[in-house]
Amino acid sequence: MAVVRRRSALPQAPSYSLADVQSVSDAHDEPAWLRARRRQAWEIYRNTPMPYQEEEWRRTDYRHIRWDEAERLIQANGATAAVVPAKNLEPLTGAEQGGLLVFVDGKVVRSELAQSLARQGVIFSDLRTALRDHSELVERRLMTQAVRATDGKFAALHAALWDYGVFVYVPRNTIAELPLHVVCYNTSAGAAMGHVLVVVDENAQATMQVEYASSEAAGQSAYIGATELIVGDAGALRYVSLQDWNRDTFEFSHQRGIVGRDAQLDWVNGVMGSRLTKAFIEVDAVGQGANARVSGFFFADHDQFFDLDTQQNHNAPLTNTDLLFKGAARDRARTLWQGMIKSLPQMQRIDGYQVCRNLLLSDEARMDSIPGLEIEADDVACSHAATFGTLEEEPIYYLMSRGVTRPQAQLMIIEGFFDELLKRIPFERVRQRLMAEIEAKIIG
DSSP states (O other), X not given: OOOOOOOOSSOOOOOOOHHHHHHHHHHTTOOHHHHHHHHHHHHXXXXXXXXXXXXXXXXXXXXXXXXXXHTSBOOOOSOOGGXXXXXXXXXXXXXXXXXXXXXXXXXXXXXXXXXXXXXXXXXXXXXXXXXHHSHHHHHHHTTTSSSOGGGOHHHHHHHHHOOEEEEEEEOTTOBOOSOEEEEEEEOSSSEEOEEEEEEEOTXXXXXXXXXXXXXXXXXXXXXXXXXXXXXXXXXXXXXXXXXEOOTTEEEEEEEEEEEOTTOEEEEEEEEOOOSEEEEEEEEEEOSTTOEEEEEEEEEEOTTOEEEEEEEEEEOSSSOEEEEEEEEEEOTTOEEEEEEEEEEOTTOOSEEEEEEEEEEEOSSSOEEEXXXXXXXXXXXXXXXXXXXXEEOOHHHHHHHHTTTOOHHHHHHHXXXXXXXXXXXXXXXXXXXXXXXXXXXXXXXX
């Protein structure tokens, strides 16, 4: 006799304990201040219910994650950089790049920094090494200004249990002309908790790309990550994040940029992989004259679900934020974008703009966009928009009348849809690779 089991009304939590937190600290002989922060974060995590019915979570059902598989912390198994696809390791520009860090299953397997940047005082290392060699710089900024343990259940879990990461520091008045490149690659199922901390000091400049990917593995995985981008006064950072996890990975991440007075942040975020992604992508304009441009592209197929929650916080007057996301969905995939522009009281003469453009490629796919404004000042220029469309027959027919096949015509239109965003990636070879990946999704 078959037994019908009712799905739990509430999402289950992973079964970590304080002993797991202490084990991470003991394994790496962490300083007392970090041990204390981990314990504080654990208490926040323990006392915070799993998110489900809160406004930013109520459309996101992740109850099908199997925590008995996904919660096991991934351990390095001896794999080297040779297992990483060659396309991920290609230099970003020409034959030389400023630095390359490669993680396989959370372990550094390749670390390079150009001598020209090292002589300028640029720090580009894994977070463990930075804790040892630059403890004061890390202590001041690690989850104290951008992402915090109080940001949510998964932010607290990350703060308590993060196990590997990247630290970048560009000193004051320094221009790091060569780009920095990070690759995080997993070969095993289980949980990975990576952290990216980038600090561009006053009047400094840098360009950086981080890539996340994984091979097929037996079992489900979870990536519980955090990204902190801190741009000092008059500084400038171009940052590209590309995610292509395997289809059994669930991502829960908090990402935030802090932009100082007269500073610039140009942030591109691409999401192509995972079974489910729930990402909080926020930018705080904290200094007068701060300027942030946030660009995102995503393409979901099969049964993927992407939930991208963006927020633009104007915490100073005379600040500008510009957000453009473009996405496509086919098969039974679903996407959700929730956006918000916020200003504090008296933050006058701000300019905030957000738009998400969606392209539906099948009748079964679903795409939702929910823009929002929460303005507490009266001298502002803020606007938002969301658009939805399908492949129209007129341009397809036009191209076919000139000898282009129907599938190729559809491909050309979709590529044109994403072209505006891909052009914002400063690396030509990377743009070509991403277009090839989009084409593969279109062809199916």
